[in-house]
């Protein structure tokens with residue numbers, strides 16, 4: 001992975017608007033910009049942007065950060081940049097950041113059908129915890145199960 005890719009924590013209004021655009025590009029949810037920014041302004045939400053070597057924003061990560069536990073709310077790379085190592089680079093950097101901040105665990109939930117994402121998370125050291133049946137409603141009678149995953153960030157010395 002090219003060292004000139006970089007990520008930043010989203011703090012300014014300008015970065016929040018960029019985050020919204022990239023988020024909508026990746027996930028096409030029904031947020032309006034104002035509600036989205038109100039949500040990420042919550043003190044327990046931490047948001048990050050990934051930029052490529054041309055300084056274009058290409059990835060988003062939003063996490064909840066409560067006490068010693070983190071949970072990935074959303075994580076994604078723009079379609080045309082997928083499967084080139086960006087997701088691994090980005091999430092690995094975020095994990096290292098929170099290891100330094102002495103957070104204990106990071107959790108996430110992902111559709112059992114999302115095999116690429118699951119492969120990425122396993123490669124980053126997440127373990128499978130449990131399955132929540134029919135967690136995602138896809139259409140009237142279509143559901144997908146959710147896989148809950150966890151990665152330990154710090155290990156306590158048992159001596």
Ligand SMILES: CC(C)(COP(=O)(O)OP(=O)(O)OC[C@H]1O[C@@H](n2cnc3c(N)ncnc32)[C@H](O)[C@@H]1OP(=O)(O)O)[C@@H](O)C(=O)NCCC(=O)NCCS
Pocket residue numbers: 026073074075076077078081082083084085086087088089110114116117119120121123
């Ligand atoms: C899941 C996602 C974030 C992965 O990001 P990415 O930049 O494509 O991932 P990487 O290129 O870093 O791949 C890392 C690993 O993931 C797996 N992987 C990712 N994309 C893959 C693909 N198209 N085919 C096969 N394996 C794939 C591989 O194991 C890969 O490691 P390898 O190349 O050494 O085999 C990206 O596909 C995405 O944004 N998807 C849409 C949003 C989403 O589903 N988010 C996750 C749930 S919230």
